[in-house]
Amino acid sequence: MLGASRRSLSAVARLRGSASCRALSPSVSSPDFPNKVSESEHGAPQFQKRSFTLLSVPSSFGFHKFQQSDLRESITTNKRYESSAAAVDSADSSCEKFEYQAEVNRLMDLIVHSLYSNKEVFLRELVSNASDALDKLRYLSVTEPDLLRDGVDLDVRIQADKDNGIVTIIDSGIGMTKQELVDSLGTIAHSGTAKFLKALKESQEAGKDSNLIGQFGVGFYSAFLVADKVIVSTKSPKSDKQYVWEGEANSSSYTIREETDPEKLLPRGTRLTLFLKNEDKGFAHPEKIQKLVKNYSQFVSFPIYTWQEKGHTKEVEVDEDPTEAKKEGDDGPTAEKQKKTKTVIEKYWDWELTNETQPIWLRNPKEVTTQEYNEFYRKTFNEYLDPLASSHFTTEGEVEFRSILFVPSVKKEELIDSKTKNIRLYVKRVFISDDFDGELFPRYLSFVKGVVDSNDLPLNVSREILQESRIVRIMRKRLVRKAFDMILGISLSENREDYERFWENFGKFIKLGCIEDKENHKRLAPLLRFFSNQSENEVISLDEYVENMKPEQKDIYYVAADSVTSAKNAPFLERLTEKECEVLFLVDPMDEVAIQNLKSYKEKNFVDISKEDLDLGDKDEEKEKEIKQEFSKTCDWIKKRLGDKVARVDISHRLSSSPCVLVSGKFGWSANMERLMRAQTMGDPVSLEFMRSRRVFEINPDHPIIKSLNVACEANPDDPEALRAVDVLFETALISSGFIPDNPRELSGKIYEMMGTAFAGKWTSGSAEVEHSQPSPLPETQNNEASEAEVVEPVQVEQQK
DSSP states (O other), X not given: OOTTOOOOOTTOOOOSSOOOOOOOOTTSOOTTOTTTEEEOTTSOEEEOOEEEEOOOOOGGGTOOSSOHHHHHHHHHHTOEEEEOOEESOTTOTTEEEEEOSSOHHHHHHHIIIIIOSOTTHHHHHHHHHHHHHHHXXXXXXXXXXXXXXTOOOOOEEEEEETTTTEEEEEEOSOOOOHHHHHHHHXXXXXXXXXXXXXXXXXXXXXXXXXXXXXXXXXXXXXXXXXXXXXXEEEEOTTOSSEEEEEEETTOXXXXXXXXXXXXXXXXXXXXXXXXXXXXXXXXXXXXXXXXHHHHHSTTOSSOEEEEEEXXXXXXXXXXXXXXXXXXXXXXXXXXXXXXXXXXEEXXXXXXXXXXXXXXXXXXXXXXXXXXXXXXXXXXXXXXXXXXXXXXXXXXXXXXXXEXXXXXXXXXXXXXTTSOOOOXXXXXXXXXXXXXXXXXXXXXXXXXXXXXXXXXXSOTTOXXXXXXXXXXXXXXXXXXXXXXXXXXXXXXXXXXXXXXXXXXHHHHHXXXXXXXXXXXXXXXXGGGOEEEETTEEEEEEEHHHHHHTOOTTOOSEEEEEOSSHHHHHTOGGGHHHHHXXXXXXXXXXXXXXXHHHHHOEETTEXXXXXXXXXXXXXXXXXXXXXXXXXXXXXXXXXXXXXXXXXXXXXXXXXXXXXXXXXXXXXXXXXXXXXXXXXXXXXXXXXXXXXXXXXXXXXXXXXXXXXXXXXXXXXXXXXXXXXXXXXXXXXXXXXXXXXXXXXXXXXXXXXXXXXXXXXXXXXXXXXXXXXXXXXXXXXXXXXXXXXXXXXXXXXXXXXXXXX
């Protein structure tokens, strides 16, 4: 298991002077290491030397024992430093003590705090090592069939002892010889898997028949995240002996001995025993182990068994109560006695298969049915409804990975800003993480669910690696593109209800993409949907709008409001409705911002009809010139009366039935945007005042009210009634255009005053006649009866008279 894979650590240096020598007594031979010990001419034991190259490392790692000159000398001359083993006890030749070829304490601290942020990944790393050992054995057995002579099944078995806090992991893989134990486990960041793959590549047989997971040399040491002591017992089919490696977390050395207990002998493979720390003994529960295997190693290509408690029902006899037995005996000697039984659950322990060996994404998409995709989706993401769409694909070339993406049927009750666990990242079928914040998918596509399996990422991938990896950036682009293709497929489906359901659930996400992702505007725009003045009950796409455009129409018109009812009754639409031009209704708070970020679609600009300088393409310059000359004085008079409330007063080309309208400046806020900005908690009052001053007051020269004001301006511009009419006209236009008046009470007072003036004396005579014709008061009893009779209005009384 462990000889096949070691996770690599790029900043690891093998140190020079701390390795001690194995000093065996001259009178004691070492049968365990025949290749390590030889006799000199004088009969003294000579030791074969292990060598390593010194690598330069930062002084912050604590490697302060070397001078810079030593480092330069070792690097430039490839100087090699020697170390050898020392005996633990001269009286016991089978147990030998070795020094690590690195400062293990500092490296343990680095592993815990940098490579692994979550302790539970220790099981993922060790199971991956076991899978490597099995894969390596299977690969080598093609040319060396004798390696499988023991006939043991290729699998991984994990047993947990919660009472003693011990976890045991057993694989039937390639195992290790004594020298491989020293080389692999005695050197941190030495990877047997990486070395094996390098040999395969040199022989031009790389990777096609073998898919080894671990190449990084620190995976085994993740065991010390949770364990104080680790024992590795391993048997290689190339060796007749089984060896035991033993190390502790805070020790700078380890021991290797030959296994002599017959009950602990293995036919082949490796047994890893972890003695857990007190605070981590919760990992020794069988249920916890099973959960971790299902989460991280569900799709490892070899079966993984866990030791689980099981039970079955059983009928057992129940002892009879003596009193009841005596009573039954009195009934008569001939009565048959029936034995009483009860059902109990008998518990026992047995191995249980925990993982699935064939991930669905590794299969050919043509061979996978829709039902299988739906079942995988519901099981993986705990959903109860089938997805709207799925996409199963493989990318090759610069980066190779496999993926299955899904669009959910409904939206979870979660905010757009919240992090989701919708994308599960695997590296060579081993689960790495589902805690992403924009590394694989942008925030606006966080609703997309799926799995991604890559062979190009390291197992000990971290958030920092994901953010800086060029491979991840390439994967992100391709995943986003596939997600858009999948959503576009829903929109082009014959079943229009599918996309309506998608838009209802995830439309806000697409609009957010228009705001945040300028690079994908061309992919996002066809997915947008809006109501319009010609489609008030059903949303339409921008493609449908462009198809329905008038031949002379150059732009895409839209108006923003808080509802469809407000939008269709806005005065800005009057001329456009007469011309039968379609206008999009932006009734969602995000609509207007999204459209403003798009700017155009298929070379047609988006135009807000509530802003100044609206060009409908039917201008008559001579007629406009005459109207401006006729009403120029009136416009100046109204502007003088309104003062800083408006930027200017113009003749309107968008009105037909309304006397006036208040439009926004070209670069100012629309009425809808101003309403949204007012609602912001951290809104800027200064910006609000500036944007308010950019409003333009447009008048309709064909309306009777404007014609009357034009006459009043010519006759008596200081007439209080005329000036009051201008004020009321402006305040009314403010409301009809969607703006909020600053002083609603003042406006209502002016309206009441004008109503009082208009109604003064109009119905006074009629009211007097009604009062005069009323009969004398009735007695109390008659009055009560009259109250129950039909109420007659004054007008009806006059008609009766």
